[in-house]
Amino acid sequence: MATExxxxxxxxxxAIHKRQIAEHGGGSGLRDPGLLESAIAKPKNIFSYDxxxxxxxxxxxxxxxxISRNHPFVDGNKRTALVISLLFLKLNHWELTCSADDLYxxxxxxADGSLPETDLSTWFEQCAKPIQRNPLVASSNLARPTx
Numbered sequence: 001m002a003t004e005x006x007x008x009x010x011x012x013x014x015a016i017h018k019r020q021i022a023e024h025g026g027g028s029g030l031r032d033p034g035l036l037e038s039a040i041a042k043p044k045n046i047f048s049y050d051x052x053x054x055x056x057x058x059x060x061x062x063x064x065x066x067i068s069r070n071h072p073f074v075d076g077n078k079r080t081a082l083v084i085s086l087l088f089l090k091l092n093h094w095e096l097t098c099s100a101d102d103l104y105x106x107x108x109x110x111a112d113g114s115l116p117e118t119d120l121s122t123w124f125e126q127c128a129k130p131i132q133r134n135p136l137v138a139s140s141n142l143a144r145p146t147x
Contacts, residue, residue, distance in 0.1 A: 004047070005043075005047065005056060005059060005088070005091075005092045006088075006091040006092055007043070007044060007088075008040065008063065008084055008087060008088055008091070010036065010037070010040055012084075012087070013036065013040060013067075013080065013084055014030070014036075016080055016083050016084060016087070017030075017073055017076055017079075017080045020076045020079040020080055020083060021075065021076050024076070024079060026074075026075030026076045027074040027075035027076075028074060028075070029073065029074040030072060030073055030074075031071065031072055031073055031074050032070075032071075032072050033072070035070040035071065035072035036067075036070070036072035036073075038066065038070060039063070039066030039067045039070045039072060040063070040066070040067075041066075042062045042063070042065070042066035043059040043060075043062040043063050043066070043088070046058065046059060046062050047059060053121065055125070056088075056089065056092045056094050056128070056130075057089070057094065057121070057124035057125040057127075057128040058121045058124065058125060059088065060085040060086075060088045060089045060094070060124050060128065061085065061117070061120045061121040061123070061124040061125075062117075062121075063081070063084050063085045063088050064081040064082065064084070064085035064107075064110065064120065064124075065081075065110065065117045065120055065121075066081075067080055067081035067084060068081035068107070068110050068111055069110070069113075069117075077111070078107055078108075078110070078111045081107070081110070082103070082107050085124070089128055093130055093131050093132075094128045094129065094130050094131060095128065095129060095131050096124075096127050096128050097127055097128070097129055098123075098127040102127070106120070106123055
């Protein structure tokens, strides 16, 4: 991957988590800021140091895995992991094409620990596809490229 992706900023992750809790219920709050920082750094580290895995679906999987398995929030880790991975795909002009049932089963397996990170990455690579970039759509303020 030659071009650096659009990364998700920590403030966006916190805002999305807050929204998920407001909409769907659960305990609010950040349990461990260090675990969130680690989860958000995971895809950037892959991009920088493991070029073989540094593709957009694989990086989306890294966001999902990091947030879901690190459990940085009191509640809503799976929901936040899902929304962040979908947002990352969208910001980088990709989308998931799997069924809602497949998505649910995959994220439940991720949460219960039965889905290894490599399998999650493979699943994202199989279920994600690039979308046509619309030059008329303004860039989001939820993410910013980092240099």
